[in-house]
Amino acid sequence: MIRLAEVVKEYSAPPWRAAGGRVRALDGVSLEVAPGTALGIVGPNGAGKSTLIRLLLGYLRPTSGEVRVGGLHPREYAERHGVGYVPESVSIPPRWTVRGALGAFAALGEVPDAGDRIDRTLEMLGLEGLEGRRVGALSKGNLQKLALAQALLGPRRLLLLDEPLNGLDPVWVARLRDVLAAWRAEDPERVLLLVSHNLPEVERAVDRVAVLAGGRIRAEMELRAAAGERAWRLELASAADGAVAEAFPGAARSEGGAWTVRARDEAELSRRLAALLGSGARVRALEPAGAGLEERLHRVLAGEEGAP
Amino acid sequence: MIPVTLRDWAPRLLLLALVVWALYLLEPGFHQHEAVEAGQLPVEELGPLGISATLSYLAGLATIVLLAGFVSTDRRRGYALLYLSHPVRPLALYGLRWALAAAAALLAALLFLVFGQLLAWGGFRGGWPGLLLPALSVLVYGGLMATLSAALPRGDAWVALALFLPTFFPQLLVFLETALNPAGYRLLLFLLPPHWAFQEVYAGLLEGAPAWGAAAYAAGYGLFWLGLGALLLRVREWA
Numbered sequence: 001m002i003r004l005a006e007v008v009k010e011y012s013a014p015p016w017r018a019a020g021g022r023v024r025a026l027d028g029v030s031l032e033v034a035p036g037t038a039l040g041i042v043g044p045n046g047a048g049k050s051t052l053i054r055l056l057l058g059y060l061r062p063t064s065g066e067v068r069v070g071g072l073h074p075r076e077y078a079e080r081h082g083v084g085y086v087p088e089s090v091s092i093p094p095r096w097t098v099r100g101a102l103g104a105f106a107a108l109g110e111v112p113d114a115g116d117r118i119d120r121t122l123e124m125l126g127l128e129g130l131e132g133r134r135v136g137a138l139s140k141g142n143l144q145k146l147a148l149a150q151a152l153l154g155p156r157r158l159l160l161l162d163e164p165l166n167g168l169d170p171v172w173v174a175r176l177r178d179v180l181a182a183w184r185a186e187d188p189e190r191v192l193l194l195v196s197h198n199l200p201e202v203e204r205a206v207d208r209v210a211v212l213a214g215g216r217i218r219a220e221m222e223l224r225a226a227a228g229e230r231a232w233r234l235e236l237a238s239a240a241d242g243a244v245a246e247a248f249p250g251a252a253r254s255e256g257g258a259w260t261v262r263a264r265d266e267a268e269l270s271r272r273l274a275a276l277l278g279s280g281a282r283v284r285a286l287e288p289a290g291a292g293l294e295e296r297l298h299r300v301l302a303g304e305e306g307a308p
Numbered sequence: 309m310i311p312v313t314l315r316d317w318a319p320r321l322l323l324l325a326l327v328v329w330a331l332y333l334l335e336p337g338f339h340q341h342e343a344v345e346a347g348q349l350p351v352e353e354l355g356p357l358g359i360s361a362t363l364s365y366l367a368g369l370a371t372i373v374l375l376a377g378f379v380s381t382d383r384r385r386g387y388a389l390l391y392l393s394h395p396v397r398p399l400a401l402y403g404l405r406w407a408l409a410a411a412a413a414l415l416a417a418l419l420f421l422v423f424g425q426l427l428a429w430g431g432f433r434g435g436w437p438g439l440l441l442p443a444l445s446v447l448v449y450g451g452l453m454a455t456l457s458a459a460l461p462r463g464d465a466w467v468a469l470a471l472f473l474p475t476f477f478p479q480l481l482v483f484l485e486t487a488l489n490p491a492g493y494r495l496l497l498f499l500l501p502p503h504w505a506f507q508e509v510y511a512g513l514l515e516g517a518p519a520w521g522a523a524a525y526a527a528g529y530g531l532f533w534l535g536l537g538a539l540l541l542r543v544r545e546w547a
Contacts, residue, residue: 054546054547057389057392057393059389059392059545059546059547060545060546060547061545078392078393078395079395079396079397080395081395082393082394082395083393084393085389085390085393087386087389087390089386090390091385091386091387091389091390092387092390093316093387095316096312100312100315103312104309104312105390105391105394107309107312108309108391108394108395108396108401109394109395109396110395147390150390151393154394154395160393
């Protein structure tokens with residue numbers, strides 16, 4: 001679906017800024033994203049993440065190398081099929097109303113059954129009560145939701161989200177996870193690219209992560225293990241050690257006393273957790289082992305872990 | 309997108325209404341009691357074609373006002389990033405806005421021609437061929453706006469207004485002729501909107517012998533800048 005081959009992107013300062021010189025934002029990036037993949041792109045500020053996204057939309061052209069989306073030049077792909085996109089900094093004409101903005105984007109995208117889709121998208125993102133409000137009067141979180149709404153309005157196969165969690169409260173961060181999961185479930189060929197500094201959320205939403213730093217891909221990490229398992233951090237108020245091992249074979253105890261347990265999906269996790277609770281254990285906390293990605297990212301950035 | 313664009317234009321259309329009113333007050337053909345400069349044809353003898361110069365000013369100003377920032381604002385404020393992620397070609401999106409502005413400017417000229425006469429003279433005396441001048445004006449200033457808005461980050465309308473100024477103040481050209489060397493002045497005349505062509509077309513209309521050569525030159529000038537604007541839309545990066 002997406003292929004970047006040795007992509008270099010340099011920005012030139014305008015001629016009247018003599019001291020500006022050239023800035024190399026991407027320095028030989030090669031990346032392949034197969035249909036059906038959810039890829040996270042993480043890395044420090046200035047790593048080239050937004051440049052990468054804008055190359056995929058054809059807003060920028062590579063200085064050298066090749067970018068293809070669906071076998072086409074990115075601009076050609078966007079003009080033919082459209083891309084769901086939320087930019088890092090959302091900008092929509094402030095005089096438009098929420099519904100008017102979605103109507104305009106639906107018209108641009110020639111979205112079929114626009115009225116129904118707008119209604120459903122407004123409901124999905126909790127914007128029903130704000131339909132008549134002007135964009136300029138929206139809070140940052142609601143503006144972000146509106147940007148997400150326009151990205152999800154059309155039947156797109158590619159969704160590019162550049163810091164989509166900016167301004168969202170924790171409840172909506174969790175809701176967005178479900179929204180994205182539902183979007184992916186509608187069509188198994190759909191591709192999601194998520195750029196975010198919120199590593200636990202990236203880990204929850206994607207299958208694979210590319211670490212970008214200094215304009216290069218430093219590492220690619222599969223978050224779903226070969227057997228399709230994910231790790232979770234389980235903190236217990238009380239339980240017999242044997243009960244944990246019985247409910248979660250292979251569970252490992254970490255230094256803080258919490259357990260790292262594994263399950264293929266949330267259904268299996270719930271089933272095993274029910275068995276553990278049935279044995280009399282009491283749970284204090286359960287969360288994806290997000291620290292895993294964070295630790296691995298730090299190791300990659302420190303040069304201790306490289307591309308597989 | 310047409311209703312959205314028209315809604316977005318509401319404040320500009322109000323500004324345009326003020327321009328129409330000002331031009332109505334300034335049009336000598338509608339106020340024949342005013343003094344006529346020595347050597348000029350008395351305005352009452354010009355007939356309805358005499359107001360075609362004002363129609364041209366109106367169409368030019370309307371085009372500039374309606375197209376102000378039509379690409380540059382989207383690019384500068386980042387609106388284009390969301391618009392163009394949807395399946396739409398920049399040329400189609402901005403071409404539609406351009407065509408709407410051109411249609412609105414011509415409509416303004418047409419309404420001015422009809423209602424101006426009705427208001428001032430109490431009846432409509434004709435003057436349809438005079439619409440050639442506003443059509444050329446739309447093409448010339450619309451073409452310039454297309455290139456300026458696609459090329460500049462801001463200020464496209466101000467530059468176009470500056471280029472429009474010699475229409476009202478021909479003394480500016482006289483000043484530039486004395487300030488520049490002959491080659492520089494010729495180059496400037498070549499780059500500036502072809503005011504001489506408008507004057508020839510206007511004179512031809514009054515004499516009943518349209519100056520098609522001058523009209524073709526003005527149209528070619530506008531089409532050149534329109535084409536350059538379209539090319540810039542294709543080749544310039546959006547972020």
